[in-house]
Amino acid sequence: MLTVDKGVKYLQSAGAKITATRIAILKSLENRRDHPSAERIFMELKLSYPSLSIATVYSTASLLARGSLIRILSIDEKKVYYDPNMEPHGHFMCRQCKLVFDVPFHFDITAAADASEEIASVEDAEVFYYGLCVRCAPPR
Ligand SMILES: [Zn+2]
Ligand SMILES: [Zn+2]
Numbered sequence: 001m002l003t004v005d006k007g008v009k010y011l012q013s014a015g016a017k018i019t020a021t022r023i024a025i026l027k028s029l030e031n032r033r034d035h036p037s038a039e040r041i042f043m044e045l046k047l048s049y050p051s052l053s054i055a056t057v058y059s060t061a062s063l064l065a066r067g068s069l070i071r072i073l074s075i076d077e078k079k080v081y082y083d084p085n086m087e088p089h090g091h092f093m094c095r096q097c098k099l100v101f102d103v104p105f106h107f108d109i110t111a112a113a114d115a116s117e118e119i120a121s122v123e124d125a126e127v128f129y130y131g132l133c134v135r136c137a138p139p140r
Contacts, residue, residue: 002030002069002084010067011060021045021052025060029070035081035091035100075100075128090127096136103129 007026008018016022024045028036036044038061042054061082064070073081075093081100083091090103109125 001086002026002064004030007064007069010069011063014063014067016060016063021049021056022060024049024052025057026064029061029064029082029084032082032084033102035073035083037079037081039079041082071126073100073126073128088125090129092129092131092133094133094136095130096132099133101133103127 004023004026007029008023011018011022025041028041028044038054038057042052042057045052045057058080061070061072061080065072068086069084071083071086073083073091075081075091076098079098085102088105088109090105092101092103093099094101105125105127110122112122112125113119
């Protein structure tokens with residue numbers, strides 16, 4: 001799980017400058033369960049950090065993803081969503097409100113290595129589900 005400490009250490013090792021805005025981005029991603037988009041994080045922080053640009057959110061997040069500290073979900077073609085939970089799990093996106101929820105995996109991702117001679121080992125997997133959440137679905 002991403003912590004501000006781990007994030008700062010990793011960013012330093014990657015040669016990134018540790019700025020107040022980068023620490024604010026780390027804080028807002030730490031323990032986050034709602035898969036915020038880059039835009040969402042930018043909106044939440046820009047009042048307190050007027051110098052923050054959305055480019056900094058994108059670049060900080062891609063560094064963190066390169067260090068396997070967060071996932072960048074490509075569940076939507078228009079936006080990227082961030083997830084500090086690195087345990088293998090799937091994601092459900094409501095096609096109406098665009099909220100993203102965790103879905104537990106019910107299968108062993110390493111089994112893919114047994115199923116194909118091309119695969120030596122499996123480290124991670126992404127599974128995306130699409131549909132309607134309980135709040136958006138018409139009453140039954
Ligand atoms: Zn919904
Ligand atoms: Zn997740």
